[in-house]
Amino acid sequence: MSLRPPQSNLNAVLRVGHGTGTPAEQILGILNMDPEVLFTVRGMLRLLQMCQVGRRMSDFLKCTDKDAWMSLYEKADARIQATGFMRSLEFRRVLMSFAEAKRVSVSMDDHAAAVYFKKLLTKHILYFALFDPVAFGLPSDGVVFNMMWFESQIRTFLGRSNGSLTNIVKMIELDLNRVRRNGDFPPVPADFFVSAIRLVAEVTDMDGFRRFYQKGRGRLTELENYILQKPFY
Numbered sequence: 001m002s003l004r005p006p007q008s009n010l011n012a013v014l015r016v017g018h019g020t021g022t023p024a025e026q027i028l029g030i031l032n033m034d035p036e037v038l039f040t041v042r043g044m045l046r047l048l049q050m051c052q053v054g055r056r057m058s059d060f061l062k063c064t065d066k067d068a069w070m071s072l073y074e075k076a077d078a079r080i081q082a083t084g085f086m087r088s089l090e091f092r093r094v095l096m097s098f099a100e101a102k103r104v105s106v107s108m109d110d111h112a113a114a115v116y117f118k119k120l121l122t123k124h125i126l127y128f129a130l131f132d133p134v135a136f137g138l139p140s141d142g143v144v145f146n147m148m149w150f151e152s153q154i155r156t157f158l159g160r161s162n163g164s165l166t167n168i169v170k171m172i173e174l175d176l177n178r179v180r181r182n183g184d185f186p187p188v189p190a191d192f193f194v195s196a197i198r199l200v201a202e203v204t205d206m207d208g209f210r211r212f213y214q215k216g217r218g219r220l221t222e223l224e225n226y227i228l229q230k231p232f233y
Helices: 024-030 042-048 054-062 066-081 083-091 098-106 110-131 148-159 166-182 189-203 208-212 215-225
Strands: none
Touching: 024 042, 024 098, 024 166, 042 148, 066 083, 066 098, 083 166, 098 110, 148 166, 148 189, 148 215, 166 215, 189 215
């Protein structure tokens, strides 16, 4: 996933917003590797945006550090365990446990392992934003960008043969406008939404009834390409 912002310089990243959860507060949480900040759509996008600023900043933030990403994913997995046995079984249908991920990564070099755990953590954050945004409480910064509306739109698109591409993009822009009225929100790369589409499709496939009625399934690539016409939202 490419996350280079349209203006990738430190001044742009540090631009101060308004209200609670300003970029400066977000960055402080990121520098402290605070899960309360990082385990949100906004916090994760902010971190990945900062990782693109330059090599020194990337090294400082441990953007390609295997141990840092493994530690974060271990903490993410631990909070799933804390939800109880039955709920964790539901989540683990889609989200790999830390123990299993660690076994898979044994044969990888450090760089590949860092990329692997970063991808798993991004999927973890995206899953809860789409399907259960209040599972662990509301974001501490008060900015709720939960994407449940997006999940609903994609399910509707999957169920129709004539789903509207433009309506989905309009929904993306409307909700981003909503959260940006309350403070600064990092640019969202188009392929973030493509990842969300694929995750919704993956979860839908687990339901045999819904899978049978996916009239729009053949148009998912068309939707992805339409969203990718614009690099950021």
